[in-house]
Amino acid sequence: MTTSILEALIQLFALFAAGRGKEGIALGRAHAARYMRNQLPKALVDDSLARFDELVDQFQRMPGQGEKMKAKRLAKLSVKLLRTCSQINKGLEWHEKHVVVVRLLEYLNEVPDGETGRLFLKTVSDSFSISQDRLEALQNMVEASIAQPRLNVPEMFELGGGFLGKRFNGRLIGLHLEEGNLFLLRTADEGIQRVNHQDVGAGRVALLAPGGTFRDSMGGTLFHSELVAHRNKSISAQDSLVLRAEDVSHYFNFPHEQALHQFNLQAEGGHLVGIMGGSGSGKST
Template sequence: MTTSILEALIQLFALFSAGRGKEGIALGRAHAARYMRNQLPKNLVDDSLVRFDELVDQFQRLPGQGKEMKAKRLAKLSVKLLRTCSQINKGLEWHEKHVVVVRLLEYLNEFQDAETERLFLKTVADSFSIPESRVDALLNMVEVPIDQSRLAIPEIFELNSGFLGRRFSGRLIGLHLEEGNLFLIRTADEGNQRINHQDLATGRVALLAPGGTLRDSMGSTMFHSELVAHRQKSISSNESLLLRAEDVSHYFNFPHEQALHQFNFQAEGGQLVGIMGGSGSGKSTLLSVLNGSTKPSFGSVTINGTDIHSRPNGVAGWIGHVPQEDVLIAELTVRENLAFNAQLSLGTQPKEVREARVDEVLTQLGLKEIQDLRVGSVLDKVISGGQRKRVNIGLELLRKPPVLFLDEPTSGLSSRDSEQILDILKELTYAGQLVFAVLHQPSSDLFKMLDRLFLLDVGGHPIFWGNPLDAVKHFNSLASRVHAEECECSSCGNVNPEQLFDIIEAQTVDEYGRKTQTRRTS
């Protein structure tokens, strides 16, 4: 956040608070502080509140006695409000503007001034280009008691005990911000809740972003991926996608050299599944079994009930695979590589259709600007490593396979390039695709993007399947660690995936405190 945007936001809260008496100003200051704590370090929050006090005092000095003077004062404040909103528009994203409006609504809900409320709030919403129907929906989320039905408001969805169980007292309402796939949610829980690593006051609306978690007062958790899956099921008319592995195990040379020990799981369309494990744990073998390249010694892998190994024709065109190595032609340009692959995989379609699909993929992967550059080779570099990886992914995306497998798509890339690749994969899941990716040393942000984690130990032993953050709690508990239930840093919200392997690969020590070659067991 830039200093100019921060100044504009402080001004916005000050404008809404000025002229409301000591109680109203104190309440406005509290709401401004709550908003700033979610955006800034503590020392900057304190500085912001000092600036808030200065601005309120400045706005209070504007003359407002008598009907005419009050009108002039309101006009001056309105002009300042317009300028402030114009400044905010230069720096805040769409979802961030929604959060600002929600925080203002929560303040006005506690300290109402009908005339000023309508005028100022309409000015802010219009400046932010938030439609009236959306403002009405946000107002309903803030003002109307949580137990009242929202069926008459199409933008708001409701979840009850049938989906939540006992979590959040069995009631949650939400609004889906499709751009960015974020959720504004409010629950019926009257205890202390936490959104990611931050406290959430009772009755407040929270913003849940990809990889985020909301924890109720009893310690139960709602994951962002749960809401995404629920929304997709509720609005999709297509048959749901389901990949199921049943009693799968594999040997290189039965009954010797067991590569994968028996496992079961099922993954659904709309999920990003991460496969992690140390060297020699069988990640590549697992990938080849799941994508149909290798038939397992025992068990079956099915997609919507069709066995991919015994009936491969039944799932023809359903599976895509992006290998770790490049499969690009160095002498061709980015566009020519995609066009050549489109001719091979979409050859039955007219040329115009193929060209249009190539354009879609170039735009989707952010490759339009480099489409005419030659791809080059490892020794003759033209485009970056991250761009090469995106082109490789594009070769498979041309066919729109419902299930996509990627072998270490972030290997050798910078943190920024890795994040861009995972962002692309996550966007694919929003359209209902099922994506499996073998990952090596993901950052906290990348780890939290995953919807499911399959963890393998040395020798092909499956040791975890489920939500990635649950994996952290699970292994902390097995290792009897202090604060085992804490899966994120309490101050910054980061997760360290490497701690999983620290626990799994931990060695015992002898009486002299020296590490042995024996693995520690719980």
């Protein structure tokens, strides 16, 4: 992460925290710290939080007494927000922007919020090219009850206890980010959870990338590949997708060099099929 992108991210969190009183600012600082700890070495986290404090103090000192001054202050902060988002757009991948929006949603979900926070959030999501449907799905990921989730888009899903038997007996809701085959996950687990070796706070949304592992506080383990298989199986159950090949023959140089002879195959959606054979036996063909 470059220095300019880091500065922009710190400023983004500071813009959301400014003007919310001591408790709101302290909570904003805690959310910024949690995000930074998953991105940076500890020394840089401390420096980043010091910069967060400076920026919040700077934004707090902007005059905002009276309706006219409040409107002017909001306009200035909105311009700063747009510039900040423009800078972030240059350095973060699309899925990283989703994580930033989720962290901001988690913050707004814990502080008394007026119109400003949601207005700022809409500005951020628009700048990051996140659709309204996706934003609402992210909001549901943060706010919805695990027991009664609002699955408002096809990419959202829930998994009940016993999905993997004794190995993972928890309950979770998820959002499949199909563009990068990533999953956002949240459980009702009140203990420390981990994605790979990074801690995820209780009730927080976790990002699971290909090859990753999600562990709950009870030692339950869930692999990214298992979620992919579950999603594929669910989709195939809806679409009844079947790949079938019957009596397929193929010659490299007819009538010699026959690679396939009356080959038959049937594979249903959601299944992983392996084709085995020696070198030159026709696997690739």
